[in-house]
Amino acid sequence: MVEKRPLSNLVAHLVLLTGIFVVAFPVYLTFVASTREASDIAAGSMPLIPGSLLVENYERALFAGSGRVTTTPVSIMMINSLVMALSIAIGKIAISIISAYAIVYFRFPLRMTFFWLIFITLMLPVEVRIFPTYKIVADLGLLDSFAGLTIPLIASATATLLFRQFFLTIPDELVEASKIDGAGPLRFFWDTVVPLSRTNMAALFVILFIYGWNQYLWPLLITTSGSMETIIIGIKRMVVTSDAATEWHLVMATAMLAMLPPVAVVLLMQRWFVKGLVDTEK
Amino acid sequence: MQKRAIYDSKLLPYLLLLPQLAIVLIFFYWPASQAVYQSFLLEDAFGLHSEFVWFENFEHLFKEPDYWRSFVVTAVFSIAVAALSLSLALLFAVMADRQIRGANAYKTFMIWPYAVAPAVAGVLWLFMFQPSLGVVAQFIRGLGIEWNPLLNGTHAMVLVVMAATWKQISYNFLFFLAGLQSIPRSVIEAAAIDGAGATRRFWTIVFPLLSPTAFFLLVVNVVYVFFDTFGIIDAVTLGGPSKATSTLVYKVYDDGRAGANLGSSAAQSVVLMVMVIALTAIQFKYIERKVHY
Numbered sequence: 043m044v045e046k047r048p049l050s051n052l053v054a055h056l057v058l059l060t061g062i063f064v065v066a067f068p069v070y071l072t073f074v075a076s077t078r079e080a081s082d083i084a085a086g087s088m089p090l091i092p093g094s095l096l097v098e099n100y101e102r103a104l105f106a107g108s109g110r111v112t113t114t115p116v117s118i119m120m121i122n123s124l125v126m127a128l129s130i131a132i133g134k135i136a137i138s139i140i141s142a143y144a145i146v147y148f149r150f151p152l153r154m155t156f157f158w159l160i161f162i163t164l165m166l167p168v169e170v171r172i173f174p175t176y177k178i179v180a181d182l183g184l185l186d187s188f189a190g191l192t193i194p195l196i197a198s199a200t201a202t203l204l205f206r207q208f209f210l211t212i213p214d215e216l217v218e219a220s221k222i223d224g225a226g227p228l229r230f231f232w233d234t235v236v237p238l239s240r241t242n243m244a245a246l247f248v249i250l251f252i253y254g255w256n257q258y259l260w261p262l263l264i265t266t267s268g269s270m271e272t273i274i275i276g277i278k279r280m281v282v283t284s285d286a287a288t289e290w291h292l293v294m295a296t297a298m299l300a301m302l303p304p305v306a307v308v309l310l311m312q313r314w315f316v317k318g319l320v321d322t323e324k
Numbered sequence: 325m326q327k328r329a330i331y332d333s334k335l336l337p338y339l340l341l342l343p344q345l346a347i348v349l350i351f352f353y354w355p356a357s358q359a360v361y362q363s364f365l366l367e368d369a370f371g372l373h374s375e376f377v378w379f380e381n382f383e384h385l386f387k388e389p390d391y392w393r394s395f396v397v398t399a400v401f402s403i404a405v406a407a408l409s410l411s412l413a414l415l416f417a418v419m420a421d422r423q424i425r426g427a428n429a430y431k432t433f434m435i436w437p438y439a440v441a442p443a444v445a446g447v448l449w450l451f452m453f454q455p456s457l458g459v460v461a462q463f464i465r466g467l468g469i470e471w472n473p474l475l476n477g478t479h480a481m482v483l484v485v486m487a488a489t490w491k492q493i494s495y496n497f498l499f500f501l502a503g504l505q506s507i508p509r510s511v512i513e514a515a516a517i518d519g520a521g522a523t524r525r526f527w528t529i530v531f532p533l534l535s536p537t538a539f540f541l542l543v544v545n546v547v548y549v550f551f552d553t554f555g556i557i558d559a560v561t562l563g564g565p566s567k568a569t570s571t572l573v574y575k576v577y578d579d580g581r582a583g584a585n586l587g588s589s590a591a592q593s594v595v596l597m598v599m600v601i602a603l604t605a606i607q608f609k610y611i612e613r614k615v616h617y
Contacts, residue, residue, distance in 0.1 A: 050522070054419040055426075061416045062433045065493065068448040071459060075451065088459055137343040144340035147331055156341055163352045165604045169551045169573045170596040173580040173589060174355030174362070194351035197344055214327060227331040256441035258555035259577070274441045278559050281447055290451065297444050304439035312432065319438075319498060 069301070076100070076295035083290045095291070103295040114268040114276060116296050123255055123272040124303070126191050130254030131247050133196040139239065142205035143231055147217070157206075164199040168260055176263050190264045191272075195257070200322050201246055208242050209235065245318035248311045252304045273300045356597065362590035381591040390567060391575070391592070398550065398571040401485065405553075406545040409489045410538065413496030418526070420497075421504040431501065438494040442552055446559030449487035473561070477568025480561045484569050487560060488553050495548075496541050503537035504530065543607045550599070572596055 071090075075083055078093035104117045145157050168175065175194060184190030212235070220230045261272045271279070277300055280293045308315050363381050365374040385391050420430045437445070452460040455472045464471045473479040507530060515525045554573050557563060563570035563578055570578065576596065580589035 051422065054422050057419045058416060058430045065434065065437055068452060071452060072448055083457055140340040141344040144337035146327060148333060148337035149330055150337045156345060160344060160348055163348050165601045166352050166356050167551055169554065170593050170600060171355040171359050172577060174358035175351055178355055193347060197347040197352060227333060227336060252439050258441065258443045274443050277447055278443050297447055300444050301440050305436045308436050308439040316498060
């Protein structure tokens, strides 16, 4: 700020450190619980320092599954979640970029109708059409499949709008030059538009990967067999039974594993993440 | 805004649009229209016959005390989460915006909860506040305060509000910080020269300049509470105890899953759709204004 005041800077640091403490404490506690014995936790007086069972607990959660409640090992769930998150992120980017390209670079009947058809889906989130959508997926025989998990979520008005905005800023001279060189629309798309869109794609990818990994309501409806469970659903199923049967040390190890990939993506791709957040809210 | 240089092709644009349009029509418009259609139908108990009943489902719905209650629950939940997460995020953003060392490190430590799934956030907070084994719950009880979110509706609401706020602070923090950093230093320095202290500068200059960001975030937060907190509620309380945390979206899910009343569930979906359309319209109206600034 304007004045130099060591005291108020100190206060600022203290406030921020308190904030970080409050934000991080639940995760720290989760980590501690994931390294301890079930009996330490059940007593309700878990010590606040990590225990010695780090390797055992994670090994058991990853490869054996929590015996009493669900049997699917977390490693399978993580693969399911990864496939789902990647399919949704890549699928959304792919179909949005080609539809935005069609809308910006071609003139054809019903162009604006199609644009509005895509745009209005912003106002129809899954949550307001849960059961009719479920019924369609069931009728198409897509329950318990990756197709059923991902395809209905792949349409994206936000990504289409974002690419459209971006394409409108690409100078017309580039298209003209490409036409003079005798390149057709698909060639221009591959050689010019896609490379120019890399930044936007990276930013969208971060946001959409998190969106896909963290899906909850949709997989809850679509998956019934354990082998298709995503990790977010798996955690929930481990907790639902009565308190006594919940193996909290394994639940907490699973929770750590469920947070790891999306948090890593945010921290490692922080610049793209911030850009993605700001762009997708326009 | 239109492109001057465009391509002539009769078929290609349709092919490029096909995948997106197919998904949108099959999985968005068809089910949404089904929801609207079903909201006008009354099915018998076996689902064999259905009768077109106009607005009867809506009439029943608005006479249902449970439905009004879930409106109140949603309103309380939204207001609490928006107020808490906006004010805390603003506080942290103002502190981080001071040019102190480590502002970027603080940013990194603040933003990651955005990446945590709502359902996982719910499980984390449940674990801390679970009455028999939660570490924080034990501490609260040690102070002699009664605490049982599994039985007490108010306590359950407090718990889901905390979990939802925890997850939302990071988002609000990022946008507030970006808003603060875009305020020209010269304006603040001018006020300082005129003798305005830090507090006065905040309320007369910084806060008014931030108000578009704050309003935008308010709308986003309400949308977040409406839709994205489903996972938190399902993981922590299952809408209970005795529906004390059953929001509008949770009730659609709960009523439809029980299968008892598809007409009512569809009518609830239609009401929700109207609310989303209103919220989106508000959001875009605001975006329009921002363009003119």
